[in-house]
Amino acid sequence: MKYESLSVIAFIGLASAAPTPKNVFSIPRAMLRGREVPQEHSHDRFLDGVRVNLAINNPAGISDPVFGLLGNAAAAAGAGTITNLDCLHQATADQAFTNAKAAANVTGQADALMYAALERNTGSVGLASVTCNETAVNPEIAAVQQHQDPASAGAAAGNKAVVLALAVQLQSIGADPQEALLSGTFAAGSTTDNTGKGNTCDTVDDVEGGCIFSQNLLVDDATAAEIDAAVAGTSAAVASGSSAASNSSAVATGSACAAAVTATATVDAAPVASSSAAVAAAATSAASSTSAASGTNVQTFTGTLGGAAPPVVSSTGDRPFSVNGDTFVNSGAALQRSCSVQNNACSNAVNSGSLSGSVSDCGAQETACNAAAATKKARAALDFGSCSNPAIEFAAGLDGRNENSFQAVDQTDFNHGSALNIGVIASFVCGQLSSKCKAGADAIAACATAQTAAAAATGQASADAFNAALGVSA
Known part of the structure; x- marks a missing residue:
């Protein structure tokens, strides 16, 4: 998976539309040469989930999960205090997993594991990425490697091993091991393709949380039966008695059950x-x-x-x-x-x-x-601090728009214009709960879950999912 750095600039520009100040990254044009076209939106759902959980506690100051998927030259612009850029990908996943685990958020843990397995950018089609030489804090993250370019040597066997190892870890946290297949990449491109496009896609605001899913471009690295066998073998070894035969999506939280990241x-x-x-x-x-x-x-x-x-x-x-x-x-x-x-x-x-x-x-x-x-x-009464109702509405006519859009219901505590993407409003609301409202840890964790729930749906269903996770209504 190749990530064009220009798209990072576009992403940061979009994020900076919110009132909260954002850093502006200037990436030298020389970094943009020799890379494939941008693909960071191909698996958006997992980056969205990691972004939410990383924001809870980000001591290294990592700017955004997308930097962990870029080549080192571009990744340096958003690595914070991480100096081993070959390990920025793992460090991002590790911190997001730590935060989600502390909040008993299985959804967030699953997102971090899936993100850890995503393919990282390299300079050309068919070139494998460098693996991290450090050990992750969380053994679950340490057990997962990133996918490699499907056109690289040994990619088929290597990527299958990645998926099977990921499945075992997903099962260990109570998530569905079959979800591991969704971390896969595109069909192998040609190493002689000078356009760099290959078999990729890069659609913003894709309705299924990633164009690799909506455009049916995902290539499975293993079969469902192989995943069942891998997980069953591990379960038998530890005498857990837990069956992996059920094909389901147990991405949830202990504090609030979120809509599955991969519902669609x-x-x-x-x-x-x-x-x-x-x-x-x-x-x-x-x-x-x-x-x-x-x-x-x-x-x-x-x-x-x-x-x-x-x-x-x-x-x-x-x-x-x-x-x-x-x-x-x-x-x-x-x-x-x-x-x-x-x-x-x-x-x-x-x-x-x-x-x-x-x-x-x-x-x-x-x-x-x-x-x-x-x-x-x-509804076990979350502590919203000094703020009252963090609900989001979905309606026409907001800010004079003709089309339906999202906006916080309470414009006193959550003063932000409308947006076509609920992620913009949800991120702002959760940020306000933490910074302005001084909400309790339970509400902040629930808001992170609400963001993930909203990202799994569209339109009114997104607003409903967000509000339901917080126990509020528009």
């Missing part, structure tokens, strides 16, 4: 290992076993498109929550898994023709399912 990307079906019938059977089996087991079902979502969400059984023990046999430490991750299993069953049913409608309907239901869980937890 899963509709492309390649990572889905089970048929709709198999998923439905699993859900039925889980429901049956639940009735015979001791415990309480804490899943209260009532949507039934493609089948009801499987029960989340609360009992006792070190991992007291279970969904279809998989156990979790906190209810947030378990509820997220339940919502995701329902979404997969729904999507499979649509793709097989047994259910009318579209996979976007399934995605909307999953967003609502996650929002219901998030609201339930968030």
Whole structure:
């Protein structure tokens, strides 16, 4: 994956539209030569998630996650105090993971792991990037290497190993190991391609959080069965008893269950290992076993498109929550898994023709399912400090616009113009909660989760997801 430095300047310029002062980076034109066209928007969803969590505590002063994916010459402009530029990518992922872990944010941890596995820029097509020679603080990050240019020597085998190792780490934090496939890159380009374009894309504000997903350019490095086998082998070795057969997206938080980062990307079906019938059977089996087991079902979502969400059984023990046999430490991750299993069953049913409608309907239901869980937890009264309502609205006519746009409802505490991208407003609101409002740590962590939830949806659903994660309404 090759990242054109000019796009970094454009990105920083966009970010600086917010009232909060931003650094302006001047990158010499000489750095821009010999690189492929920009691709930093290809996997936007993971950069967005890392950006949110890195901002919670950023002692090295790393300017933005995108710098970790650039070649060293361009990366130096945003590396902060990091001097080993070959390790900026890892350091960024490591700090974001640390922050997310401290907040019990499984979504953020998963984003950091996925980001750590993304391909880093090199000077030409077919040239492998240098790997970091330092050990990450978090063993989960240390276990993951970045993808290499698919045209480089040994890339097929190497990238498969990256995905399988990533899958194991995702499983270890309670996320879906099949999500590892989404860290993949494009089809191999030609090493004689002087245009540098290859098989890439770079679409801003892509509706699926990355044009590599919406344009079906992602190349899977492994099969779903290979991921299941890798995770099952690891689970057996540590006697965890946790099955990796469920193809679901358990990206959630302990404090507030966020909408899955990849809610819309899963509709492309390649990572889905089970048929709709198999998923439905699993859900039925889980429901049956639940009735015979001791415990309480804490899943209260009532949507039934493609089948009801499987029960989340609360009992006792070190991992007291279970969904279809998989156990979790906190209810947030378990509820997220339940919502995701329902979404997969729904999507499979649509793709097989047994259910009318579209996979976007399934995605909307999953967003609502996650929002219901998030609201339930968030309404335990978050501390917004001196501010009252951080809700975001989506409507026409804001700031005189003809089209629908996003804006903070409370323009006294969150005075910012409207924007077409909810990320601009959500980032500003979360920043104000921390700096101006002096909100509690619970609210700041929940706002980070809300940003991730909003990024996983579009339009009104984005605003709803953000507000639900904070337990507020427009």
